[in-house]
Amino acid sequence: ELKVEQNPLFLSMQEGKNYTIYCNYSTTSDRLYWYRQDPGKSLESLFVLLSNGAVKQEGRLMASLDTKARLSTLHITAAVHDLSATYFCAVDTLDSGYSTLTFGKGTMLLVSP
Amino acid sequence: DAGITQSPRHKVTETGTPVTLRCHQTENHRYMYWYRQDPGHGLRLIHYSYGVKDTDKGEVSDGYSVSRSKTEDFLLTLESATSSQTSVYFCAISGSGRGYGYTFGSGTRLTVV
Numbered sequence: 246e247l248k249v250e251q252n253p254l255f256l257s258m259q260e261g262k263n264y265t266i267y268c269n270y271s272t273t274s275d276r277l278y279w280y281r282q283d284p285g286k287s288l289e290s291l292f293v294l295l296s297n298g299a300v301k302q303e304g305r306l307m308a309s310l311d312t313k314a315r316l317s318t319l320h321i322t323a324a325v326h327d328l329s330a331t332y333f334c335a336v337d338t339l340d341s342g343y344s345t346l347t348f349g350k351g352t353m354l355l356v357s358p
Numbered sequence: 359d360a361g362i363t364q365s366p367r368h369k370v371t372e373t374g375t376p377v378t379l380r381c382h383q384t385e386n387h388r389y390m391y392w393y394r395q396d397p398g399h400g401l402r403l404i405h406y407s408y409g410v411k412d413t414d415k416g417e418v419s420d421g422y423s424v425s426r427s428k429t430e431d432f433l434l435t436l437e438s439a440t441s442s443q444t445s446v447y448f449c450a451i452s453g454s455g456r457g458y459g460y461t462f463g464s465g466t467r468l469t470v471v
Binding site for chain 1: 389391398401403460
Protein backbone atom coordinates (compact mmCIF):
# COMPACT_ATOMS: atom_id res chain seq x y z
CA GLU A 246 0.00 0.00 0.00
CA LEU A 247 1.36 3.37 -1.01
CA LYS A 248 1.99 5.78 1.85
CA VAL A 249 2.51 9.48 1.32
CA GLU A 250 3.80 11.39 4.31
CA GLN A 251 3.96 15.14 4.54
CA ASN A 252 5.70 17.08 7.21
CA PRO A 253 5.13 19.22 8.98
CA LEU A 254 1.34 18.94 9.17
CA PHE A 255 1.08 22.42 10.59
CA LEU A 256 3.42 25.31 10.01
CA SER A 257 3.21 28.75 11.52
CA MET A 258 5.59 31.22 9.94
CA GLN A 259 6.39 34.85 10.10
CA GLU A 260 6.26 36.93 6.97
CA GLY A 261 9.62 37.16 5.26
CA LYS A 262 10.88 33.79 6.49
CA ASN A 263 11.81 30.74 4.42
CA TYR A 264 10.69 27.19 5.01
CA THR A 265 10.38 23.81 3.32
CA ILE A 266 7.55 21.28 3.30
CA TYR A 267 8.57 17.67 2.74
CA CYS A 268 6.67 14.91 0.98
CA ASN A 269 7.96 11.34 1.27
CA TYR A 270 6.35 8.42 -0.49
CA SER A 271 6.81 4.68 -0.24
CA THR A 272 6.71 3.35 -3.80
CA THR A 273 8.27 4.06 -7.15
CA SER A 274 6.73 6.97 -9.00
CA ASP A 275 8.03 9.65 -11.30
CA ARG A 276 4.97 11.85 -11.16
CA LEU A 277 4.04 14.08 -8.28
CA TYR A 278 1.65 16.99 -7.89
CA TRP A 279 1.38 19.86 -5.44
CA TYR A 280 -1.97 21.46 -4.71
CA ARG A 281 -3.13 24.41 -2.69
CA GLN A 282 -6.48 24.51 -0.89
CA ASP A 283 -8.04 27.54 0.73
CA PRO A 284 -10.67 26.95 3.45
CA GLY A 285 -13.95 25.75 1.98
CA LYS A 286 -12.55 25.72 -1.54
CA SER A 287 -11.43 23.20 -4.11
CA LEU A 288 -7.87 22.15 -4.90
CA GLU A 289 -5.78 24.42 -7.07
CA SER A 290 -2.93 22.85 -9.01
CA LEU A 291 0.43 24.42 -8.22
CA PHE A 292 3.05 22.16 -9.75
CA VAL A 293 3.28 19.00 -11.80
CA LEU A 294 6.64 17.22 -11.47
CA LEU A 295 7.11 14.59 -14.13
CA SER A 296 10.66 13.33 -13.84
CA ASN A 297 13.57 12.84 -11.50
CA GLY A 298 15.32 16.12 -10.78
CA ALA A 299 12.36 18.20 -11.92
CA VAL A 300 12.27 21.67 -10.43
CA LYS A 301 9.44 24.13 -10.91
CA GLN A 302 9.10 27.66 -9.56
CA GLU A 303 6.18 30.04 -9.38
CA GLY A 304 6.58 33.25 -7.43
CA ARG A 305 7.68 32.47 -3.88
CA LEU A 306 7.14 28.72 -4.24
CA MET A 307 9.57 26.19 -5.65
CA ALA A 308 8.98 22.45 -5.91
CA SER A 309 11.44 19.68 -6.63
CA LEU A 310 11.34 15.93 -7.08
CA ASP A 311 13.96 13.29 -6.26
CA THR A 312 12.54 9.96 -7.40
CA LYS A 313 15.50 7.98 -6.09
CA ALA A 314 14.96 9.28 -2.57
CA ARG A 315 11.16 9.22 -3.09
CA LEU A 316 11.05 12.78 -1.85
CA SER A 317 9.54 16.02 -3.03
CA THR A 318 9.98 19.40 -1.42
CA LEU A 319 7.98 22.61 -1.57
CA HIS A 320 10.16 25.55 -0.61
CA ILE A 321 8.66 28.84 0.46
CA THR A 322 10.80 31.95 0.07
CA ALA A 323 10.06 35.15 1.98
CA ALA A 324 6.57 34.08 2.99
CA VAL A 325 3.65 36.50 2.73
CA HIS A 326 0.21 36.29 4.33
CA ASP A 327 -1.43 35.38 1.01
CA LEU A 328 0.39 32.06 1.06
CA SER A 329 -1.65 30.96 4.08
CA ALA A 330 -3.49 27.81 2.94
CA THR A 331 -3.26 24.02 3.13
CA TYR A 332 -0.79 22.40 0.76
CA PHE A 333 -1.07 18.83 -0.44
CA CYS A 334 1.33 16.63 -2.31
CA ALA A 335 -0.11 13.78 -4.35
CA VAL A 336 1.72 10.86 -5.94
CA ASP A 337 0.55 9.52 -9.28
CA THR A 338 0.78 5.73 -9.50
CA LEU A 339 -0.75 3.01 -11.60
CA ASP A 340 -3.65 1.07 -10.10
CA SER A 341 -4.66 -1.91 -12.23
CA GLY A 342 -2.98 -0.12 -15.11
CA TYR A 343 -4.70 3.24 -14.60
CA SER A 344 -3.38 6.42 -13.01
CA THR A 345 -4.65 7.40 -9.60
CA LEU A 346 -3.50 9.99 -7.09
CA THR A 347 -2.60 9.21 -3.50
CA PHE A 348 -2.51 12.29 -1.27
CA GLY A 349 -0.54 13.25 1.77
CA LYS A 350 -2.50 14.53 4.75
CA GLY A 351 -1.69 18.13 3.92
CA THR A 352 0.32 20.91 5.53
CA MET A 353 -1.64 23.79 6.98
CA LEU A 354 0.45 26.93 6.54
CA LEU A 355 -0.27 30.05 8.52
CA VAL A 356 1.77 33.14 7.72
CA SER A 357 1.52 35.98 10.19
CA PRO A 358 3.04 39.48 10.23
CA ASP B 359 -14.14 25.05 -11.94
CA ALA B 360 -14.54 25.41 -15.63
CA GLY B 361 -15.40 22.12 -17.31
CA ILE B 362 -16.38 20.21 -14.19
CA THR B 363 -19.37 20.71 -11.95
CA GLN B 364 -20.61 18.84 -8.92
CA SER B 365 -24.14 18.73 -7.62
CA PRO B 366 -25.50 19.29 -5.11
CA ARG B 367 -23.00 21.60 -3.41
CA HIS B 368 -24.44 20.91 0.02
CA LYS B 369 -26.71 18.17 1.29
CA VAL B 370 -28.02 17.07 4.65
CA THR B 371 -29.54 13.62 4.78
CA GLU B 372 -30.70 11.14 7.37
CA THR B 373 -28.96 7.93 8.31
CA GLY B 374 -30.14 5.01 6.22
CA THR B 375 -31.31 7.02 3.22
CA PRO B 376 -29.79 6.64 -0.24
CA VAL B 377 -27.85 9.59 -1.64
CA THR B 378 -26.49 10.23 -5.12
CA LEU B 379 -23.88 12.83 -5.94
CA ARG B 380 -23.28 13.90 -9.51
CA CYS B 381 -20.13 14.93 -11.32
CA HIS B 382 -20.52 16.43 -14.78
CA GLN B 383 -17.70 17.35 -17.14
CA THR B 384 -17.60 19.12 -20.47
CA GLU B 385 -13.95 18.31 -21.27
CA ASN B 386 -14.56 14.88 -22.80
CA HIS B 387 -11.89 13.46 -20.48
CA ARG B 388 -11.63 9.70 -20.19
CA TYR B 389 -10.80 9.45 -16.49
CA MET B 390 -13.02 10.51 -13.61
CA TYR B 391 -12.48 10.08 -9.88
CA TRP B 392 -14.33 10.44 -6.61
CA TYR B 393 -12.41 11.41 -3.48
CA ARG B 394 -13.52 12.17 0.03
CA GLN B 395 -11.77 14.69 2.27
CA ASP B 396 -11.77 14.39 6.03
CA PRO B 397 -9.74 16.31 8.60
CA GLY B 398 -6.45 14.58 9.28
CA HIS B 399 -6.76 12.25 6.28
CA GLY B 400 -6.15 14.39 3.24
CA LEU B 401 -8.07 13.14 0.22
CA ARG B 402 -8.78 9.45 -0.21
CA LEU B 403 -9.87 7.73 -3.40
CA ILE B 404 -13.32 6.13 -3.35
CA HIS B 405 -13.83 4.95 -6.95
CA TYR B 406 -12.60 5.88 -10.36
CA SER B 407 -13.64 5.38 -13.96
CA TYR B 408 -11.50 4.86 -17.03
CA GLY B 409 -14.33 4.92 -19.54
CA VAL B 410 -18.06 4.51 -19.99
CA LYS B 411 -19.21 1.60 -17.83
CA ASP B 412 -15.60 0.97 -16.73
CA THR B 413 -15.03 1.61 -13.04
CA ASP B 414 -12.82 0.33 -10.24
CA LYS B 415 -12.55 0.62 -6.49
CA GLY B 416 -10.25 2.89 -4.59
CA GLU B 417 -8.90 2.87 -1.06
CA VAL B 418 -12.20 3.60 0.75
CA SER B 419 -14.91 2.11 -1.47
CA ASP B 420 -16.97 0.27 1.16
CA GLY B 421 -20.51 1.66 1.32
CA TYR B 422 -20.23 3.42 -2.04
CA SER B 423 -21.14 2.51 -5.59
CA VAL B 424 -20.61 4.40 -8.84
CA SER B 425 -21.97 4.48 -12.35
CA ARG B 426 -20.84 6.01 -15.59
CA SER B 427 -23.30 5.62 -18.44
CA LYS B 428 -22.04 8.64 -20.38
CA THR B 429 -18.57 10.12 -20.77
CA GLU B 430 -19.65 13.35 -19.12
CA ASP B 431 -21.34 12.01 -15.98
CA PHE B 432 -19.96 10.05 -13.04
CA LEU B 433 -22.40 9.31 -10.23
CA LEU B 434 -21.50 8.37 -6.67
CA THR B 435 -24.19 6.61 -4.64
CA LEU B 436 -24.33 5.96 -0.94
CA GLU B 437 -26.82 3.11 -0.78
CA SER B 438 -27.61 3.65 2.90
CA ALA B 439 -25.91 6.70 4.31
CA THR B 440 -24.11 6.48 7.66
CA SER B 441 -22.70 9.20 9.88
CA SER B 442 -19.17 8.05 9.00
CA GLN B 443 -19.87 9.16 5.44
CA THR B 444 -20.23 12.76 6.52
CA SER B 445 -17.48 14.36 4.48
CA VAL B 446 -16.59 16.66 1.62
CA TYR B 447 -16.62 14.82 -1.68
CA PHE B 448 -14.52 15.92 -4.62
CA CYS B 449 -14.74 14.78 -8.19
CA ALA B 450 -11.68 14.99 -10.44
CA ILE B 451 -11.10 14.52 -14.16
CA SER B 452 -8.03 13.72 -16.19
CA GLY B 453 -7.30 13.34 -19.87
CA SER B 454 -5.66 10.34 -21.44
CA GLY B 455 -2.12 9.47 -20.50
CA ARG B 456 -0.19 9.82 -17.32
CA GLY B 457 0.98 13.22 -16.23
CA TYR B 458 -1.88 14.85 -18.09
CA GLY B 459 -3.01 16.62 -14.95
CA TYR B 460 -6.06 16.43 -12.80
CA THR B 461 -8.79 19.05 -12.38
CA PHE B 462 -10.97 19.04 -9.30
CA GLY B 463 -14.56 20.08 -8.92
CA SER B 464 -15.81 22.47 -6.27
CA GLY B 465 -16.85 19.71 -3.90
CA THR B 466 -20.05 18.51 -2.23
CA ARG B 467 -20.40 18.88 1.51
CA LEU B 468 -22.51 15.97 2.75
CA THR B 469 -23.80 15.74 6.29
CA VAL B 470 -25.48 12.55 7.49
CA VAL B 471 -27.54 13.07 10.65
